[in-house]
Amino acid sequence: MGVRKAITGAQAAAEAMRQINPDVVVAYPITPQTPIVEEFAKYVADGIVDTEMVPVESEHSAMSATVGAETAGARAMSATSSQGLALMWEVVAATPGLRLPIVMSLVNRALSAPINIHCDHSDVMGVTTVGWIQIFSENAQEVYENTLLAIRVAEDNRVQLPVMVNQDGFITSHAVEPVEIFDDALVQKFVGVRSLDRALLDVEHAKSVGPLVLPDYYFEFKRAQEEAMSKVFEVYHEVGTELSAITGKQYPFFETYRIDDAKAVVVVLNSAAGTAKAAVDAMRAQGKKVGLLKPILFRPFPYAEVREALKDIPVIGVLDRSMDFGACAPVYSEFRNALWELERRPAMQSYIYGLGGRDIMTTEIEAVFEELLSGKLDPEHQRYIGLRG
Amino acid sequence: MPTLQEIALKTTGADARIVSGHRMCSGCGIGSIVKTVLAASDKPVVVVSATGCLEVVTTIYPFTAWNTPWMHLTFENAASVASGIEAAYKVLKRRGKIDEEVNILAVGGDGGTYDIGFQALSGALERRHKFMYLVYDNEGYMNTGNQRSGATPFGANTTTVPAGKVSFGKPQWRKNLVEIAAAHRISYVAQAAVNNTMDLYKKAQKGFSADGPAVLAVLQPCPSNWSFDSSLTIQYSKLAVETNFWPLYEIENGIVHINTKPSNRKPIEDFLKGQTRFRHLFRPGNEHVIVEMQKMIDDEWARLLKLEESGIQF
Numbered sequence: 001m002g003v004r005k006a007i008t009g010a011q012a013a014a015e016a017m018r019q020i021n022p023d024v025v026v027a028y029p030i031t032p033q034t035p036i037v038e039e040f041a042k043y044v045a046d047g048i049v050d051t052e053m054v055p056v057e058s059e060h061s062a063m064s065a066t067v068g069a070e071t072a073g074a075r076a077m078s079a080t081s082s083q084g085l086a087l088m089w090e091v092v093a094a095t096p097g098l099r100l101p102i103v104m105s106l107v108n109r110a111l112s113a114p115i116n117i118h119c120d121h122s123d124v125m126g127v128t129t130v131g132w133i134q135i136f137s138e139n140a141q142e143v144y145e146n147t148l149l150a151i152r153v154a155e156d157n158r159v160q161l162p163v164m165v166n167q168d169g170f171i172t173s174h175a176v177e178p179v180e181i182f183d184d185a186l187v188q189k190f191v192g193v194r195s196l197d198r199a200l201l202d203v204e205h206a207k208s209v210g211p212l213v214l215p216d217y218y219f220e221f222k223r224a225q226e227e228a229m230s231k232v233f234e235v236y237h238e239v240g241t242e243l244s245a246i247t248g249k250q251y252p253f254f255e256t257y258r259i260d261d262a263k264a265v266v267v268v269l270n271s272a273a274g275t276a277k278a279a280v281d282a283m284r285a286q287g288k289k290v291g292l293l294k295p296i297l298f299r300p301f302p303y304a305e306v307r308e309a310l311k312d313i314p315v316i317g318v319l320d321r322s323m324d325f326g327a328c329a330p331v332y333s334e335f336r337n338a339l340w341e342l343e344r345r346p347a348m349q350s351y352i353y354g355l356g357g358r359d360i361m362t363t364e365i366e367a368v369f370e371e372l373l374s375g376k377l378d379p380e381h382q383r384y385i386g387l388r389g
Numbered sequence: 390m391p392t393l394q395e396i397a398l399k400t401t402g403a404d405a406r407i408v409s410g411h412r413m414c415s416g417c418g419i420g421s422i423v424k425t426v427l428a429a430s431d432k433p434v435v436v437v438s439a440t441g442c443l444e445v446v447t448t449i450y451p452f453t454a455w456n457t458p459w460m461h462l463t464f465e466n467a468a469s470v471a472s473g474i475e476a477a478y479k480v481l482k483r484r485g486k487i488d489e490e491v492n493i494l495a496v497g498g499d500g501g502t503y504d505i506g507f508q509a510l511s512g513a514l515e516r517r518h519k520f521m522y523l524v525y526d527n528e529g530y531m532n533t534g535n536q537r538s539g540a541t542p543f544g545a546n547t548t549t550v551p552a553g554k555v556s557f558g559k560p561q562w563r564k565n566l567v568e569i570a571a572a573h574r575i576s577y578v579a580q581a582a583v584n585n586t587m588d589l590y591k592k593a594q595k596g597f598s599a600d601g602p603a604v605l606a607v608l609q610p611c612p613s614n615w616s617f618d619s620s621l622t623i624q625y626s627k628l629a630v631e632t633n634f635w636p637l638y639e640i641e642n643g644i645v646h647i648n649t650k651p652s653n654r655k656p657i658e659d660f661l662k663g664q665t666r667f668r669h670l671f672r673p674g675n676e677h678v679i680v681e682m683q684k685m686i687d688d689e690w691a692r693l694l695k696l697e698e699s700g701i702q703f
Contacts, residue, residue: 064462201491
């Protein structure tokens, strides 16, 4: 059993970082990520951790210095949101190719323009193609546990890839919830220390990292990266089992909620999944057979497992908190892909909700379920929840 | 202080920190500059290269010319990467995970330093990371074929600001990177040139032993894009110093010291002649450009002498 603390999602990320006590933390302030690094900076100032903290002059430098530290042999972490992720994109994209197991908190916030500081997923959905492992968190508790899990998955020798741990800006990052923090010693034994096997600072074994690679070898580098990504599933499962021994929880690739006999299922990421659970309960109380699938591991995407979980569901609505302008929305696309192989494919409907932090209510999700159950779908067009008329 | 011969021995052979087999252009001085700087460190050196000539010619996979730990990330962030390495070095030593002493060297060309890497450099200097930043300055984006940079001199013809019927080439003066670096109140900043190995070696030694960050700016005439015979690199570097176009000086704990004062400064035409990038300045109608360039060089030199004479802390 751990200790229950009333903390925010941002503080939950910082709590995980406190227990990890990374060698290096590099960050630049950006709303709504800032409270993570502020909280962590207090731990540094009070000697609770002995991390080397580098407060840099931009997010581009934040990820660059994180990469420098990680290449040198340190366990290095960072955190960002939205514009910050956009500014560091170049280095974010370079990191998986260098096979650096960096773990970064991403507090999801809408991308400009227009400028907006509130939650949506347009930041993360702009980087899902570059090779980071993407883990999503419904609430502060999951933020905390996913951060611990991420360190071990990233650093496993079969993987050696970076991880973003996502949480919803403000909704999760700034809302206080009870969070169970597990025993420091147990957690520290679980996270361990990073091996110096590949360290640039191992000067006896000089390495050249990040060379120019031309058409004769570049392709092979990228193929090897994909191979490492494919190993994530087994590693995630193993590490999750180990973490269960401390937390008593399960770490599936996605969570299903009351889907066994469901006639309609909604798919939604992060905090809105909590809202959707309340909507499912309300519908079930009326005798309507509905359920929820909440993706957790979004990269790599568990196509086969999703297909198996949804194979008997006749109607599926996928709720996206970002758009892919002129194309299918990102979460919807993945689920359509996953279900293509089914002999009896379900009817599907794409919904967009919550852009720029617009709230989504249980009643709106109930209306989605009603629509799905009614069969009045329009697969050619995405629908918008809570948009001004 | 070792002799020139002793320095040469440290920069060649199997124990050198850059070994033969790299792909630098014929006559390029970047190899001499980086080897000399690396030889000046009595500790192992961890090197970060910005994207640019040095990175491209030393590492084409699966080969490497580096006999010392080396990394490259992207173009504009060598100083930020060095910041991260230094942070890792401090904490890994503190935690007893490593015990060897090292020096950290970030290297960029002028594009990766004066322009796109400027913010990262300023941030790293302000944070006082213990590392040396070396810029090999060939006055433009030479790796990609002579585009204009913030270090390109007034009047130069580049592919992005070409000389033409109504243009004499670059209409602005270059940035003064050395003074900008010194304005961060770091303890050592110096300007050197590829023709003077002893001076460069001494400055590199001082930079490595500085308390905090150090910046070393080294002129590197580019035979490929300044377009002169590849046997003349050292000659052009020497002329840059003798014309006061590129004075050799250092700012140590804020105090300016000029290392070489030409007794009879040569006219700037001596440096410009024979370089394709300045050829148009010798055509009728462009005389005023050379006059203006000469005046600026003389004014800058007078200013530098005054700075030195005053003894005022920079």
